[in-house]
Amino acid sequence: MRPGSVIVLVVVGLAAVIGASAATVSAESPSAAKGTVDEETVHRVAAQLRCVVCQTLSVLDSPSEMAAQMRGIIRERLGAGQTPDEIVQYFVDKYGEWILLAPREHGFNLLVWAAPVVAVLVGLAIVALLLRRWTRPRAEPVATIDPKLRERVRRELESPP
Amino acid sequence: MWRWLIPLSVVPVLALLAYGFRVNPHEIPSPLVGRPAAPFVVRAFDGTEVSLAGLRGRVVVLNFWASWCYPACYEEAPALERAWRTYRDRGVAVVGVAIQDKPEASRKFIADFSLSFSNAPDPDGKISVDYGVYGVPETFFIDRAGRIRLKQTGGVTDELFRAEIEKLLGEPA
Numbered sequence A: 001m002r003p004g005s006v007i008v009l010v011v012v013g014l015a016a017v018i019g020a021s022a023a024t025v026s027a028e029s030p031s032a033a034k035g036t037v038d039e040e041t042v043h044r045v046a047a048q049l050r051c052v053v054c055q056t057l058s059v060l061d062s063p064s065e066m067a068a069q070m071r072g073i074i075r076e077r078l079g080a081g082q083t084p085d086e087i088v089q090y091f092v093d094k095y096g097e098w099i100l101l102a103p104r105e106h107g108f109n110l111l112v113w114a115a116p117v118v119a120v121l122v123g124l125a126i127v128a129l130l131l132r133r134w135t136r137p138r139a140e141p142v143a144t145i146d147p148k149l150r151e152r153v154r155r156e157l158e159s160p161p
Numbered sequence B: 001m002w003r004w005l006i007p008l009s010v011v012p013v014l015a016l017l018a019y020g021f022r023v024n025p026h027e028i029p030s031p032l033v034g035r036p037a038a039p040f041v042v043r044a045f046d047g048t049e050v051s052l053a054g055l056r057g058r059v060v061v062l063n064f065w066a067s068w069c070y071p072a073c074y075e076e077a078p079a080l081e082r083a084w085r086t087y088r089d090r091g092v093a094v095v096g097v098a099i100q101d102k103p104e105a106s107r108k109f110i111a112d113f114s115l116s117f118s119n120a121p122d123p124d125g126k127i128s129v130d131y132g133v134y135g136v137p138e139t140f141f142i143d144r145a146g147r148i149r150l151k152q153t154g155g156v157t158d159e160l161f162r163a164e165i166e167k168l169l170g171e172p173a
Helices: A003-028 A039-048 A065-079 A083-093 A107-135 A149-159 B003-024 B071-090 B103-112 B126-130 B158-169
Strands: B041-045 B047-049 B060-065 B092-098 B120-121 B138-142 B147-153
Touching: A039 A065, A065 B126, A083 B126, B041 B103, B041 B120, B041 B158, B060 B158, B071 B092, B071 B158, B092 B103, B092 B126, B103 B120, B138 B158, B147 B158
Parallel strands: B060 B092, B092 B120
Antiparallel strands: B041 B047, B060 B138, B138 B147
């Protein structure tokens, strides 16, 4: 392949990538006034929400169209003056707490937050107990040798073979 | 005591696993059932304007679909059209919302199944999120007072449609 063709291919490739990202941006914010909304805040809200069509990714990380639309909705609501907490609550109202990647710290959910800490504490306690047992100096067994046996050993050691 | 502690510690883990395996992770209860349906105003593919407020007093069946949703949406489309034809004169409205779909593909789907009820696109996903939609097909049965009474995840059958609609029509307006 000639160097000229390589350059053309690279340029076409770059144009396709730029075009695709521009299309994504326009899909995300059909009516929101971009520029007036802090993208950091959009990211912060999107990172808390679960992508509903992929489930293992956040709305921020998911490349799906649904997640792009949800980012657009976040941007638009921020633009309309809603706070990040109000927007997160809007999604919780629609999808339930399932939509939150990190469950809220109340009621039964506390178990999720407390269990790892409790498990680590219990583990440390077990390790400490075992270490103490292993490093404790062993008490010397009390020698209770039969005097008759001791006498016999002495005799046999002293007597010539 | 120590001898029993390790075997006993398996019990809560087994209980948790037993619970986890009995739960279907795809069945997520909608918090919207029993609550007022979110208002919407859409421009249907045929150019008419459809709004929930305009349908107040009727039982509304709101169906989310997509042309790429095969086979479930393809299986339920004829059932929805049959149900619409059967019940439209008895105070029932069927509204389809095509989500994450290309307009031309949606139009072809409507034409292929000769759908005569209102169908509209949801280009920015606002109606989908307002109804807490996860995927397609999903169908919401809204009573005459404007409350969501049932969310059906997966295709709607003739039997399900008839049973739910007859129940809602039997209620005082």
